[in-house]
Amino acid sequence: MGPGDAIHGVSITAPIGCLVWASSLLLKAGAFEHWRVGKLSRKMPTGGLHTEIDLSYEQEWELYHNSFSLCSKKLRVCMVELGLAYRSHEIDLIETGSYQNVGREFLAVNPAGTVPVLVHRGHPVYESHEQIVYAAEHAGARGMGLLPSEPELREIVDDWTDRASLVGNPLESIDQRAGHCIPGLTLPLFATTVAAIPYVEIFKGLFTHPNKERPLIFAALKFFGVRGLPKLGPMMKIVARSRDHMARHLDALEDHLAKNGGPWMVGEIFTLADVSWVVVLDRLVEADWEEVFWGAGQRPHVAAYWQELAERSSYRTAVLDARCPNVRDGIAALAEAKAGDRALRAALEGELGTS
Numbered sequence: 001m002g003p004g005d006a007i008h009g010v011s012i013t014a015p016i017g018c019l020v021w022a023s024s025l026l027l028k029a030g031a032f033e034h035w036r037v038g039k040l041s042r043k044m045p046t047g048g049l050h051t052e053i054d055l056s057y058e059q060e061w062e063l064y065h066n067s068f069s070l071c072s073k074k075l076r077v078c079m080v081e082l083g084l085a086y087r088s089h090e091i092d093l094i095e096t097g098s099y100q101n102v103g104r105e106f107l108a109v110n111p112a113g114t115v116p117v118l119v120h121r122g123h124p125v126y127e128s129h130e131q132i133v134y135a136a137e138h139a140g141a142r143g144m145g146l147l148p149s150e151p152e153l154r155e156i157v158d159d160w161t162d163r164a165s166l167v168g169n170p171l172e173s174i175d176q177r178a179g180h181c182i183p184g185l186t187l188p189l190f191a192t193t194v195a196a197i198p199y200v201e202i203f204k205g206l207f208t209h210p211n212k213e214r215p216l217i218f219a220a221l222k223f224f225g226v227r228g229l230p231k232l233g234p235m236m237k238i239v240a241r242s243r244d245h246m247a248r249h250l251d252a253l254e255d256h257l258a259k260n261g262g263p264w265m266v267g268e269i270f271t272l273a274d275v276s277w278v279v280v281l282d283r284l285v286e287a288d289w290e291e292v293f294w295g296a297g298q299r300p301h302v303a304a305y306w307q308e309l310a311e312r313s314s315y316r317t318a319v320l321d322a323r324c325p326n327v328r329d330g331i332a333a334l335a336e337a338k339a340g341d342r343a344l345r346a347a348l349e350g351e352l353g354t355s
């Protein structure tokens with residue numbers, strides 16, 4: 001469906017146009033985001049274990065997660081690396097089909113409505129960068145391997161884990177965290193994966209999701225598609241800004257890996273820092289940024305690091321095997337659109353340093 005198409009004989013160009021205009025305005029002003037964060041932060045639980053909350057549970061470890069979410073992938077990779085079995089509760093986000101994450105049942109698990117949530121013996125642990133540490137600290141010898149106790153190694157692990165994390169509003173501190181560049185760099189992929197999500201599901205978010213930007217952005221992406229994304233100026237600015245900052249984070253990673261010799265972030269030991277970065281690099285690959293960032297001999301240490309990460313069985317089990325159909329199709333559609341449209345490729349990949 002494209003501009004001018006009609007549903008039951010009624011033109012949808014005008015209402016969609018208004019929504020796109022409204023979403024651009026909101027993105028530019030950022031006023032709504034402040035309102036949203038202000039409103040949600042009263043409900044947003046702090047990170048870490050909450051022993052004061054009791055949830056019903058059947059297994060020692062339970063995981064509320066989504067197949068596509070970056071933070072969920074990180075926690076799943078971590079659980080596989082630690083050899084911790086868990087009971088799985090898959091929660092849909094609009095990215096994968098519906099706003100189950102803001103339904104009554106899931107809000108009882110996490111009032112902030114975000115995934116993942118790790119539940120240990122019925123108590124939730126919030127924030128994925130804290131969940132992986134918590135899980136490692138409760139996984140015996142295997143956990144100690146992923147989380148070294150030597151202060152100088154632990155400092156490296158903490159720094160690089162933090163740099164890959166998503167903490168608070170992703171559009172802020174994009175210069176400090178590669179994780180914060182990920183939503184912007186995923187916009188082209190959202191523009192293809194959303195093709196499988198009906199408008200009616202997307203617009204439900206106007207009534208149910210605390211962040212009204214989400215349905216507006218997803219509706220605009222669906223309407224324009226990836227080929228029309230270059231027309232959405234505010235979104236393109238976010239793509240360009242995220243691309244430039246990600247290039248700097250990867251330069252730092254390249255330097256770090258060149259100095260310590262690899263194959264992992266702290267040399268021979270695979271740690272939580274690598275768990276945190278495998279999902280960042282995976283997202284860059286699935287959203288077709290691999291060539292831009294480490295193709296054609298650029299950043300050879302990052303390229304070699306990615307190759308090692310992608311060969312780990314935890315990556316295959318927790319990320320590749322979990323990929324859902326609309327994401328699989330969206331990845332192929334994005335690659336196809338860029339391959340057949342040089343202007344689109346140039347608009348998305350641009351000249352680094354131009355944002």
Ligand SMILES: N[C@@H](CCC(=O)N[C@@H](CS)C(=O)NCC(=O)O)C(=O)O
Nearest residue numbers: 069070071114115127128129166167
């Ligand atoms: N800082 C949180 C971020 C959680 C987060 O934003 N999760 C996203 C998926 S990666 C989510 O649930 N989004 C759904 C929504 O906002 O509707 C963490 O690391 O766990």
